[in-house]
Amino acid sequence: MTTTPQTRPDKAAVKGADRTDVTPGGVGDSPSRPDGILKVTGEFSYSSDMWLDDMLWGYTLRSPHPFALIKSIDISEALATAGVFAVLTSEDVPGENFYGLEHADQPVLAKDIVRYQGEPIALVAADHPEIARRAAEKITVEFVVLAPVVDAEVAIGHKPWNPPAESVDAGVDGQVPHLHPNGNLVRHLKLRRGEQDATADVVITGEYEVGMQDQAFLGPESGLAVPDEEGGVDLYVATQWLHVDQRQVCAALGLPPEQVRLTLAGVGGAFGGREDLSMHVHGCMLALRTGKPIKMVYNRLESFFGHVHRHPAKLYYEYGAERSGKLVYARVRMYLDGGAYASSTPAVVGNAGTMGLGPYVIPHVTVDAYGTYSNNPPCGAMRGFGSVQTAFAYEAQMDKLAAELGLDPVAIRQMNALEEGAQVPTGQVIDSAAPVVELLERLKAMPLPSTESDQLDLRRMPGGVSNTTHGEGVKRGVGYAVAYKNVAFSEGFDDYSTARVRLEVSGGDPIVTVHTAAAEVGQGLVTIEQQICRTELGVDSVVVHPKDTSVGSGGSTSASRQTYMTGGAVRHVCGKVRDRVLVLAEASLGRTVSDLRLENGSVVSRSEGVLASIEQVLGDEVVEETDEWRHRPTHGLDPETGQGFAHVQFAFAAHRAVVDVDVELGLVKVVELACAQDVGKAMNPQAVVGQIQGGSAQGMGLALMEEIVIRDGKILNPSFTDYLIPTILDTPPMPIEVLEYADPNAPYGLRGVGEAPTISSGPAIMSAIRAATGLDLTRAPVRPEHITRT
Amino acid sequence: MEFLTPTSMQEALEAKSAHPDAKPILGGTDVMVELNFDRCRPATLLDLTRIPELAEWGRDNGSIKLGAGVSYTRVIAELADQLPGLAMASRTVGSPQIRNRGTVGGNLGAASPAGDSHPALLAADAEIELRSVNGLRRLPATEFYTGVKRHAGRDDELITAVHITPPSGPQQFCKIGTRNAMVISVSAFSIALHPDRSEVRTGIGSAAPTPRRAVDAETWLAAALEANGLWESRGALPEGLAREFAGLVAAAASPIDDVRGTAAYRLHSLSVMARRSLGWVWNDYASGQEH
Numbered sequence A: 001m002t003t004t005p006q007t008r009p010d011k012a013a014v015k016g017a018d019r020t021d022v023t024p025g026g027v028g029d030s031p032s033r034p035d036g037i038l039k040v041t042g043e044f045s046y047s048s049d050m051w052l053d054d055m056l057w058g059y060t061l062r063s064p065h066p067f068a069l070i071k072s073i074d075i076s077e078a079l080a081t082a083g084v085f086a087v088l089t090s091e092d093v094p095g096e097n098f099y100g101l102e103h104a105d106q107p108v109l110a111k112d113i114v115r116y117q118g119e120p121i122a123l124v125a126a127d128h129p130e131i132a133r134r135a136a137e138k139i140t141v142e143f144v145v146l147a148p149v150v151d152a153e154v155a156i157g158h159k160p161w162n163p164p165a166e167s168v169d170a171g172v173d174g175q176v177p178h179l180h181p182n183g184n185l186v187r188h189l190k191l192r193r194g195e196q197d198a199t200a201d202v203v204i205t206g207e208y209e210v211g212m213q214d215q216a217f218l219g220p221e222s223g224l225a226v227p228d229e230e231g232g233v234d235l236y237v238a239t240q241w242l243h244v245d246q247r248q249v250c251a252a253l254g255l256p257p258e259q260v261r262l263t264l265a266g267v268g269g270a271f272g273g274r275e276d277l278s279m280h281v282h283g284c285m286l287a288l289r290t291g292k293p294i295k296m297v298y299n300r301l302e303s304f305f306g307h308v309h310r311h312p313a314k315l316y317y318e319y320g321a322e323r324s325g326k327l328v329y330a331r332v333r334m335y336l337d338g339g340a341y342a343s344s345t346p347a348v349v350g351n352a353g354t355m356g357l358g359p360y361v362i363p364h365v366t367v368d369a370y371g372t373y374s375n376n377p378p379c380g381a382m383r384g385f386g387s388v389q390t391a392f393a394y395e396a397q398m399d400k401l402a403a404e405l406g407l408d409p410v411a412i413r414q415m416n417a418l419e420e421g422a423q424v425p426t427g428q429v430i431d432s433a434a435p436v437v438e439l440l441e442r443l444k445a446m447p448l449p450s451t452e453s454d455q456l457d458l459r460r461m462p463g464g465v466s467n468t469t470h471g472e473g474v475k476r477g478v479g480y481a482v483a484y485k486n487v488a489f490s491e492g493f494d495d496y497s498t499a500r501v502r503l504e505v506s507g508g509d510p511i512v513t514v515h516t517a518a519a520e521v522g523q524g525l526v527t528i529e530q531q532i533c534r535t536e537l538g539v540d541s542v543v544v545h546p547k548d549t550s551v552g553s554g555g556s557t558s559a560s561r562q563t564y565m566t567g568g569a570v571r572h573v574c575g576k577v578r579d580r581v582l583v584l585a586e587a588s589l590g591r592t593v594s595d596l597r598l599e600n601g602s603v604v605s606r607s608e609g610v611l612a613s614i615e616q617v618l619g620d621e622v623v624e625e626t627d628e629w630r631h632r633p634t635h636g637l638d639p640e641t642g643q644g645f646a647h648v649q650f651a652f653a654a655h656r657a658v659v660d661v662d663v664e665l666g667l668v669k670v671v672e673l674a675c676a677q678d679v680g681k682a683m684n685p686q687a688v689v690g691q692i693q694g695g696s697a698q699g700m701g702l703a704l705m706e707e708i709v710i711r712d713g714k715i716l717n718p719s720f721t722d723y724l725i726p727t728i729l730d731t732p733p734m735p736i737e738v739l740e741y742a743d744p745n746a747p748y749g750l751r752g753v754g755e756a757p758t759i760s761s762g763p764a765i766m767s768a769i770r771a772a773t774g775l776d777l778t779r780a781p782v783r784p785e786h787i788t789r790t
Numbered sequence B: 001m002e003f004l005t006p007t008s009m010q011e012a013l014e015a016k017s018a019h020p021d022a023k024p025i026l027g028g029t030d031v032m033v034e035l036n037f038d039r040c041r042p043a044t045l046l047d048l049t050r051i052p053e054l055a056e057w058g059r060d061n062g063s064i065k066l067g068a069g070v071s072y073t074r075v076i077a078e079l080a081d082q083l084p085g086l087a088m089a090s091r092t093v094g095s096p097q098i099r100n101r102g103t104v105g106g107n108l109g110a111a112s113p114a115g116d117s118h119p120a121l122l123a124a125d126a127e128i129e130l131r132s133v134n135g136l137r138r139l140p141a142t143e144f145y146t147g148v149k150r151h152a153g154r155d156d157e158l159i160t161a162v163h164i165t166p167p168s169g170p171q172q173f174c175k176i177g178t179r180n181a182m183v184i185s186v187s188a189f190s191i192a193l194h195p196d197r198s199e200v201r202t203g204i205g206s207a208a209p210t211p212r213r214a215v216d217a218e219t220w221l222a223a224a225l226e227a228n229g230l231w232e233s234r235g236a237l238p239e240g241l242a243r244e245f246a247g248l249v250a251a252a253a254s255p256i257d258d259v260r261g262t263a264a265y266r267l268h269s270l271s272v273m274a275r276r277s278l279g280w281v282w283n284d285y286a287s288g289q290e291h
C-alpha cells in the first residue's frame, strides 16, 4: 500500500508545514497514541469491560413490532424471579419520559404505543445477565398490532398509502397514520436560487436509492451506572458527546447536572451511532432504584436495535446543461427516512439539502429535501451524513451527463468544479481553498494498476478464493467522484468546545495536563491534544485527563469537528497558559522581553536564546486556565430560499476507483481505491492517512455490501452473519495524496478530515462499476442481482 | 449443563448411548454460536476433541479416511492433492480462526444447506462413517442429508469419519459470496470427473433444502462425453455442451429468495459456475493434469 502524504511547498502556507520545524511529538508530527499499546495488546479497557463486585446487570425488553398499541404490561412474574432486583416500565421514569438530540420526541420507555421494532418497553436488573434476560421474557405485553408506515414518500402523503392487508388497523379512513402529533414531516428544506424555470439544451434525469447503512462499530453499547449516597449517579459510558447526554439524562431522571456526572468509558468505535442515548437513562434508573451499580452491555443483535442508522434515501435529480457540458440548472427532490424518531434528521436534511449538488457550480437551483418519520428503525448520525447519500446521486448525474455529451468524466467535473471565491447554492462564498480541479488532476495523474498478471491469483479476482472466475466475464472499470462536506455544526448552532490546561512542575520536570470533555472514539483526539500542548507550551510530557463532565462541554465528536474545535480550544487555552508563564518569566528576569516563547522545556527569546528553564520560572506555581472557544458564527437558512451563511468550513476529497467486475456473476473486486484530499494542515499525518483509509473502506462497504435489509418495518439481518462489512481481503491498495492548503479561519489552517473520504469512495466505485458494465446502477449498495439482472 | 470429556472412541460412543440428547462438540464454531444465541440449551455437551482417532486422517483400503475432527486448515495444508475439491471448499470457509477450529465433521453435524464441504463431498462420492456402541455404518453422502439442518445420523450415533476415494480426475469447487472472506454462500457448486468409471459427479449448495447432486446433469454429461469419445480423446468439448450441462445443473436446484440473494440469482449463478467449472476440469483433464 502506498501512502504518501504530500505537501505542496509552493502553496503550503501553514506555519510548520516544513517538517524540519516540527516540535517532536507536536503538531505535524505523528507521535504514537497514548492508548495505542494498550489497544494493540488487548489491555485497553472498553466500556463493556467495566466491573464492580456488587454490581447488577440491566436488560432491556424491546418491542417485537414496528408499530403497535400497548394495551397492558404485566411484570409480576418477572419481578418474582429469584435474582431479580427491579423491573421498571414507563411509569417509573422519574422525570420527562422524552429525550432526543434535536426534538425530545423519543420515550425513555414506551408508553401506550411502540413506533419501531426494538423500542425499549421495560427494564430488568438482576444479579446475572442471563437471569435478567430470562426474567424479561416473562414480562407479558399485550399489543394491538398496527400496519407500519414504511416509506418516506408515503409517510408525508407524496405517494398513496397501501397498508399491508393483514394489518389490524390501517389508519384513520385509509389515511396514512400520523406517527407523531405534528405529522410525519420532520423537516422540509427549500433551496431556491436563480431562475426557477430555467431550461437547457441537455437534460439528464435520474432516480437514485441508497440503502440503510449501519455504523457497525465493534464495541457494542455499554456502560456502568453507579448510584451515590445522595440520590445522584455517576455514569461511565461510551458516547460521542458527554454533555448532551448529561442534559437528556438529567431531564429524564428529574435531577440537576450536579447529581448526574458522566465519564467517558473506553469507546470501541462510534461513526455517529453513539450520538443518541442508548443505555444511559435505563442504567441510571435501575441504579437509583436498586441502590446498586448497574452494568448494561448490548450484544451484537441488540446493538442493531440499540442505535440509529444511516438514513436510507430516495433521490430524484434533474440537471440541465449546455452542450459544452456546463451545468445550467438542477431540480432535485430528496427523501430521507428518519424512522420512528427525529434524532439528527433535521441536520441530515440540512446537509443533504445544502450540500447535495456536490462541489459543482450550478446557477439555477431548486432543491426540496424532506426528512420524515416512519416505522422503520430510527436513523440519525453516521459519518458524512446527508452528503454520503446525495453523492451517489450527484456523481451518477455527472457521469450520465459526460456520457450523453461524449465528454471525459473528469473533464466535465473539472469544468463545473467549485473553486475558492465561488458561490455555493446557499449563496455562501467559499473563502478558502476549494481544490476540486487539482484533486481530480492528481488522481488522474496517478499510474493505473496493471491489468496483466502472469499467474492466476484468485485473491485478485472478483469472488476471491471462492473460485468463481479465472478471468471469464471480468471487465475493468475506472470511476471518479468528489466529496464535499460541511465541517462542524452549521446553520447558526452555537458550536463551542471547552479546554482546561494546567502546567506545573512535578518530579523536577514540567508537565502539562489537558482536560476536555471531548470524546475520544478511536480517531486519535487524545494524541492531537497532546501534540497541540507540546507545540504551544514546549513541554514534552502531556497527560490527557479522563474525559468527564467536571469540565465544560467539548461538543460532539462528529461532523469532522473535534480537531478543529477541541483542538482550537486547547490551542487557545494553551495560549493563555503561556501568557501567564511568560509574565512569570519576565518577573523572574526582572525585565520585559518582546520575543519570548516556550520551547523545549525552556523560556526562549528569539534574539537572546534560552533564558531559563520552565522549572526555574514556575517553581511551585501551578498555572491553570479554562476557557471556551468558538468557530466563527454561522447563520440559519432563509426558510423560503435556503439562502444564508450556514457553514463554517468545507472539506474536499476525491477518489478514483478501479474495479474488476465479473459481469456474468455480478461480483466486484475493487482493484485500487486512490484518494486525494485537502486537509488544510496534516496535524498528525499518520492519523490523517488512517482516517482516509478507514473512511474509504466504510464508503466502499456502502457501495458494495453494507445494508440493513428491512421488510415491513422489521430488520432481516441484525447480525454480522448477514450484515456484511468489508474484510481485509476486500480492501484494496489505497494510494493517498494529502494536500495542505491552509484555511485562514481555522486553527493551524486545518480542515476536518474524518468524513470526506467516506463520501466519495462509494460513488467512485459505483461509477467504476457502471463503466465496466455499461449499466445505470442507480441503487447502493449494488447487489450481484443488479448487475446480472436476475 | 453437564460437560462430558471422553478420551477414547469407546468412551465417547458409550457416553452418546447413555445420553442420546447430548450435543457433540468438535470445533464449536456452530455449537457456540447456537448457545450464544440461545437457539439451543442442551443438558449435556459431549466434547470430542480429546479423541485422537477423530483428529487423524489416513489411508484405508485405497481410500482416504478423514477423521471427523480434522480442521479445515489441515485439510488445506495436508490434503490439497488428494482431496482437491474438499480442500478448495475448505479454503472458502470463514476466516483463519474458523478454519483452525472448524471441522468437516462439524459441518456434517450441522448439515446446513449452506455448508461448504457438502458439494465437494457429494461430487467426490464421499461416504460418511457413523458409529454407535452397536457398530459402524457407512452412508453415501447423498443419503446423509435428510432435510434443512437434518441428517441421517441417529441419536446414539456419532459422525466419526468421511471416506473418500482419491480422484481419478480433476475436481473444482466454486462459491458465490458478496464479499471475499467470512461469507455464507449464496450458492455453491462442485464438480468431479471420474474418468476411471467414465462418470461425472456434482454437488449443489445453498440452492435447495439440502445439499444435493444434479443427477440428470451428471448422467447427461457422462453420456455426451461417452458418445463423443471424449473420455479417451480428451479433445475439446463441443460447442454448447457446457451450456446445456449448466442448464441441467440449474434445473436440479430449488432455491428460495432470502436476505442473501434471490432464487433467480441462485439459479443463474449456479449455471454460470457449472459452465465455467466444467471448462476448468475439462482443461485439466485434456492437458493431462489429473487434478
Ligand SMILES: Cc1cc2nc3c(=O)[nH]c(=O)nc-3n(C[C@H](O)[C@H](O)[C@H](O)COP(=O)(O)OP(=O)(O)OC[C@H]3O[C@@H](n4cnc5c(N)ncnc54)[C@H](O)[C@@H]3O)c2cc1C
Pocket (backbone or CB within 6 Å): B023, B024, B025, B026, B027, B028, B029, B030, B031, B032, B033, B048, B068, B092, B093, B094, B095, B098, B101, B102, B103, B104, B105, B106, B107, B108, B109, B110, B114, B115, B116, B117, B153, B157, B158, B159, B160, B182, B183, B184, B185
Ligand atoms: C464466523 C463464522 C464463519 C463461518 N463460515 C463458514 C463458511 O464459510 N462455510 C461453512 O460451511 N461454515 C461456516 N461456518 C460454520 C462452521 O464453522 C462450520 O459448519 C464448521 O464446519 C463446523 O465445525 P465445528 O467443528 O466447529 O462444529 P461444531 O460447532 O463443534 O459442531 C457443529 C454441529 O455438529 C454437531 N457435531 C459435531 N461433531 C459431531 C459428531 N462427531 N457427530 C455428530 N454430530 C456432531 C454438533 O452437535 C453441532 O450441531 C462459520 C461459522 C462461524 C462462526
